[in-house]
Amino acid sequence: MAGEVLFQEAGITITKALLTTPQQSISIANVAGVSKLIETPNKKLATRLVVVGILTLLLGVGLILLVIGIVMLTKKQYVVQLDTSSGKSEAFRSKDEALVDRIVGAVTKAIAARG
Numbered sequence: 001m002a003g004e005v006l007f008q009e010a011g012i013t014i015t016k017a018l019l020t021t022p023q024q025s026i027s028i029a030n031v032a033g034v035s036k037l038i039e040t041p042n043k044k045l046a047t048r049l050v051v052v053g054i055l056t057l058l059l060g061v062g063l064i065l066l067v068i069g070i071v072m073l074t075k076k077q078y079v080v081q082l083d084t085s086s087g088k089s090e091a092f093r094s095k096d097e098a099l100v101d102r103i104v105g106a107v108t109k110a111i112a113a114r115g
Contacts, residue, residue: 007106033083034107
């Protein structure tokens, strides 16, 4: 049954025929593969902010730069990437790795069910 819901969470619905996000709908028939990407922030910039923050801590501004740098170093984003006939495309992005893993699993199941 093409309408059987394999996944429905966080505004995303995946059936055997369709992947629907708040921004787009993609036919599973056009998806050759799915993968999870991990995007990390620009570590050079974050490290510089931490160093400058430590050096300028006595001036008061350093604390702000230090906090921004630390937050940048620890912030990761997880991306659901689809391989389609027109190339690779981003389907969804989140800070929740477990959610992205569930989406990748459901799209994989939908691709396999397609036959």
